[in-house]
Amino acid sequence: MLTRCRSQFRLRHSARWPGFAVLAGLLLFSPFAQAAAGPLDLTYSLSGFIAVLLFIAAYALVMAEEQLHMRKSKPVLVAAGLIWTVIGWVYVQEGLPETAEAAFKHTLLEYTELLLFLLVAMTYVNAMEERRVFDKLRAWMVEKGFSYRKLFWITGILAFMISAIANNLTTAMLMCAVILKVAEGDKRYISLACVNIVVASNAGGAFSPFGDITTLMVWQAKLVEFQEFFELLGPSLVNYLVPALVMSLFIKNRKPASLEEHTWLKRGARRIVFLFLLTVSISVLCHTVLHLPPALGMMTGLGFLQFFGYYLRRSLPRSLARKRTRYSQRGDWRKLEALGSVVPFDVFTRIARSEWDTLLFFYGVVVCVGGLGFMGYLALLSETLYTGWDPTWANVVLGVVSAVVDNIPVMFAVISMDPEMSMGNWLLITLTAGVGGSLLSVGSAAGVALMGQARGNYTFGGHLRWAPVIALGYVASVLMHLWLNAESFNVFH
Secondary structure (H helix, E strand, C coil): CCCCCHHHHHHHHHHHHHHHHHHHHHHHHCCCCCCCCCCCCCCCCHHHHHHHHHHHHHHHHHHCHHHHCCCCHHHHHHHHHHHHHHHHHHHHHCCCHHHHHHHHHHHHHHHHHHHHHHHHHHHHHHHHHHCCHHHHHHHHHHHHCCCHHHHHHHHHHHHHHHCCCCCHHHHHHHHHHHHHHHCCCCHHHHHHHHHHHHHHHHHHHHHCCCCCHHHHHHHHCCCCCHHHHHHHHHHHHHHHHHHHHHHHCCCCCCCCCCCCCCCCCCCCHHHHHHHHHHHHHHHHHHHHCCCCCHHHHHHHHHHHHHHHHHHHHHHHHHHHHHHHHHHHHHCCHHHHHHHHHCCCCCHHHHHHCCCHHHHHHHHHHHHHHHHHHHHCHHHHHHHHHHHCCCHHHHHHHHHHHCCCCCHHHHHHHHHHHCCCCEHHHHHHHHHHHHHHHHHCCCCCHHHHHHHHHCCCCCCHHHHHCCHHHHHHHHHHHHHHHHHHCHHHHHCEC
């Protein structure tokens, strides 16, 4: 994991408390009529209050991750088990154990489909990283000697594009590495460029099912079809371009010295990229044509990667022999020396490098929120937000809340509520939950990672300085969606 600055994380945790308090208050003290999701309404029972307090306590420990040096998955895993234990006990007492069992299995199935999908996607990204695909892209940008202004736009646009198929964390770290290499020592420019990268990475992930966990959740829940996500391309682009245009005016158009960085792709790199694109295509076809879970296509693609890994291992000795002969004839001693460090490609090593803490945290959140929903609390929250308020305003506010509360529980809560909303509003919450995290440096995984990677250059305060401009982009993207996709607000899923 990245080394993180302790003081920055104190800001992160304190910033997340107000939004979380709002959600907890809505759960506990909503004045609106309640509707229980399960046959038993537990919203105002002792067991219900215990479950809510367990969730609040777990989330408090998550926010204190840096101070306690405890991974965020641990408290939510325990809370998930305890919440469902409380539910199970109540339902056994009422003679309805099968009902609780069926509800838990339904929640577990939702998580399993997402887990398999994310696991394969992470494995492919790790495989491309190991084969130096991202290093090669970084080296190309470093060697070109672009001006600061050009580099600002190139890294931003690439972050926007790459995050649509890879996660925003990997994308942001890749682009940040370029900025740190080229503009070493220029704190002002690095800070500005990192803000731009965070905004671009979050915006790029908002219009693609593969761009973020939240968009993937919406797609797998069949609330938005694959092709319908691209209706958010225009609003997402506006969300990135509005702050980027303003920030670019504050860049001195200097040209840094051209740097030399020797990087070459490892064997099979291009074919792994092709296999990843093929896997994504199969996953989309499974979902749209066969009406099967996208995880089926992704797991099939993992099988392709395993076969290709087997081929790379078996053919490695012959490949090394040919390359030694070729490099010796050319006198390319640098590449010849590098052959000594070549190791066989291992798919299972790539799987092991997946962000397991994130995946287990995701499990805990899904199961906790699923339990609270089964008790009836999500129906309460849905009544408060989507009946007491206009759905459009509710979705805009939840997007702002996602800057201080992780967007995963926010989005899963909305999906679990399943309020009666038009397609336009489902697209709106997808957009706002995705880009709302850009308002603060601690609002997204990309921002938190860059505070560690560019420590001392990119800070909470440095990002906050540009918050009004980012908020302008947020408002502009919402207005663009309301105008551009007005017809979809009359279409219900």
